[in-house]
Amino acid sequence: MPKKRILPYVLLGLINNKGSLSGYQISQEFKHEVGDFWHASHSQIYPELARMKEDGWLIDHDEDKSTFYNVTEMGHQVLRDWMQEPLTDNEEIFSLKLYFIKEQSDPLLEDLLKQELKIKQTKLEYLQGRLKEVFSDKKTIQENFGHYLILTRAIERESNHIQWIEDKL
Template structure:
């Protein structure tokens, strides 16, 4: 089964948060803010914008006076599509947590608590799995010495998940 395209949801979120955006402004977001955790090239963005127009998720802003730039605004269908994506449950195989979190602007948005709780559950499950792997693979010092690189990677992953759990719990309080 083909993987679901995520770029349209990112574009919807960006346009929704800014009221209207040009293609250039959208590209700049990928060079700056979104680019910290998701990448898209100029050659991916513009064809996707056209597909989104065809799907009636966005439209060109007819009131823009700058004839050099085309500005895009989100439609009611686009807002509904974005909201549906934001409320889809998180999946361990697709790491969309940061993306979805990025598009929540209000700390009182009920989606925020839901996202944090889902991520906490998945992170805790993964943390438990890593601890079990460590106890299974590294039963004594000789196992650790014979596979030291693996041991380091596993303990790094455990510490990363511990820190993530702590951060999530802190944000939920």
């Protein structure tokens, strides 16, 4: 099976948030706000928008020399479905989905945090297992110091993330 594409959902989410956006505005968004979490160039955006329109996820209207897109009912459904798809070990998607949540009261918020918590806990356990497995003695640590460092760093990173999520829940 081909790898799941993310761009269309990002576009859907962005247009949904703002109500209506042109291709140019979207490419500007990527230079600011969203740019911290995701990026796409205009040569990806324009054809993608055209495809999404053909698929019935968007409708367009011309205005002010720009083509603006709005999310259709079908598009809303597609976006909702994507938002509710289970998370995988991919922090970018977690960030994006969070980004698309507007209200603190949105029940999806807690759901996302809980999902991410579980994923990160599993990862933490895995990394801790690796540490024990690979670096059982001091000699191995000394002879693979960089590897040791980066593995312990990864563990601390996940711990920090878990703490943060637990804090928010």
